[in-house]
Amino acid sequence: MTTALKIAFLPLNDAAVLVAAREMGFAEQQGLSLELVRTTSWATLRDRLVFGQVHGAHMLAPLAVAVTLGLSQQPAALAAPYKLGVNGNMLVMASDFARALEPDVGARLSDPLGTAHDFAAAIGLWRRKPVIGVVHRFSSHAIMLRYWLASAGVDPDKDVVLRVLPPSLTVEAMRAGEIDGFIAGEPWGSAAVEAGLAETVATGERIWRRGVEKVLAFRESWLEGNPDILDRLLRALALAAAWCDDRANHGALADLLARPSYVDQPAELIARALNGQIVARAGEAPIASPDFMLFSREATPFPWRSQALWIYSQLVRWNMVGHDAATAAKAGAVFRPDVFRRALADSDMPMPGASMKLEGAVELPLAVGSRRGELTLGPDRFFDGRVFDPDRIEEFLAGFRAPR
């Protein structure tokens, strides 16, 4: 018997694993019929999930934490047993603004710290406080942008204006001059570059080399009540993710995502992020960024609790939530490595032995303890070299308050 599942998504490249699971038969093999519900705002995706109009959602990881902590409208305990991808974001700024930065875009992207300082200097030269589009207050994009700006002494709440708008409206807003730049998931940055409106200033992958992006989120009560369906879904997604990571499939994947019912943008633009071939300025040769977007390798989908806690630490840092042990525990518990392990126990997915790790500590590919198979973790450094120890959140936060 086939089980019907409804999953809400936003038109973005990192809905890829869900799309592949449906279109390439991985879900069907597990007896699941996936209905993917296209949604144009995070608010509506959140409401559909919280009020039970869909079973699961392709959700910004920080939003899943925020909803659980009661920071985003109707509070609801959410659970994320699977990461749909890491990296994949791009900060683009109007070409006029970018003129004040390193002109060699390759050098610019490979030195995020230098570029952050150039950016800080460029703010004073700009005709107004730069208006930067972010997709949501509780997005990995906003958190990463804040982290990056602050490293150069820029106060993201005072020195720039962060304007919230959904990814699909970013290019239009650039054209209308309503924003001076934006950070969003692909293909929207590439679309702005291709239209000659903007240049790439930074890529998520260079700010945090393995940055948490979208998770697959469920209501906790539904997740607990439907272990069998959930396990089948996760097994389908793991196979779909391996398919998505395979370069040989990127052409077919880009064609799938380009369909009007999914991302509805040209396959050529979508393929840039999948292939890690980033065109930073219209007409220039692409810059190779092999880790621009990951779906499967290095156990990418594994929801490390330490990553939920890193997100939490950033919400505390920017005064979006107060810090205490109970709140931290609640935030950490949104990520569900236990469910991931149960579902994929008999699969080929290499399985980390631990549920938490230091974030930002791996400089070179590192073989680590795994319950099965070979597991190599890729470099996960933050560009400023900080390391997040989930057991020492206070100390980590104090580090940001130190005099500059």
Added chain:
Amino acid sequence: MRIVIIDDSGLRATVLEEGLREAGYDDIHIVPPRGAFVARLERMAPDVVLMDLGSPSRDTLEEMLTVSRALAKPIAMFVDQSDEAMIGAAIDAGVSAYVVDGLRKERVKPVLELAVRRFNAFAKIQAELEEARTALSDRKIIDRAKSILMNQRSLSEQDAYALLRSTAMNQGKKIVDVAQALITASELLGGGL
């Protein structure tokens, strides 16, 4: 009670406004979600904001409600947070609402219920229009295929139609699809018409 409707579609907003006025609400404003709509909304200081759930600008609006004081402690509402059927109806109809905290539920509920009914009515009209448009173009396609058959095979109009219909039935297809295939084939073969 000041009600602001944020809507991309002028027609839907008008349908909703009309309904609200009939029900006795008279302080109603329509704001399209473009340009500096957030600043406009802030100046209006509404008690209730109604918005199309499908509008991509909902995130922008929510952010504004979080950081500004346009609505004191605004809460998103789906009519009655404890009534799951009503929430489903509101989401299906595509209605989202933000309400000043403290405004009594009994006062807001009729507004939201009315919005759900009007949004549904509007969606139904849209669907009917679409259906009518499709029916019209279907008829044109069938007419063209009929005249091809009448010319090429010297059939009467009735027989041409009967042939299309029996072919469709035999192939398990819609008449309009068979007609379309015939037109395409005829064009490829240079049959004119």
